[in-house]
Amino acid sequence: MEKEGTVLEQFxxxxxxxxxxxxxxxxxxxxxxxxxxxxxxxxxxxxxHDRAVVVGLDPGIIAGMATEWKEQTLQDVWINNExxxxxxxxxxxxxxxxxxxxxxSEIIRDLKxxxxx
Numbered sequence: 803m804e805k806e807g808t809v810l811e812q813f814x815x816x817x818x819x820x821x822x823x824x825x826x827x828x829x830x831x832x833x834x835x836x837x838x839x840x841x842x843x844x845x846x847x848x849x850x851h852d853r854a855v856v857v858g859l860d861p862g863i864i865a866g867m868a869t870e871w872k873e874q875t876l877q878d879v880w881i882n883n884e885x886x887x888x889x890x891x892x893x894x895x896x897x898x899x900x901x902x903x904x905x906x907s908e909i910i911r912d913l914k915x916x917x918x919x
Contacts, residue, residue: 832848832900833865846886858877
C-alpha cells in the first residue's frame, strides 16, 4: 500500500464484474447514494476514527437494476475524512498512512476479492 499516497493506484482502471462489486457488501461495504438517473457511482466502507474508504465505479450501479451493466471499471480508491462515501474526494482525501496495518490489510483483501476467480 502506498502509505504516503492518497489513491491506491494498483486498483485504478481494473475492470470487474458488477456482481463481484456488489459482493463487497458482505465485507461491510455500502453503495453510494443514487445520483442522476439513479446511478450509484461509488462503494464505501466505514473505517475507525470516522473515516471511510471509497472506490469510484464507472459506469456505476443502477439503483433497482443492479446487474444491468455487467462490468465496472474501478476508478480512484481513497480514504475520506468522513464516514461517508462522498465520491468527490478532493480536499477530503487522506493519506493511507492514517490507517493501522490491520485495517489497511482488510481493504486490500476486499479489493483483491474483486478479481478472484
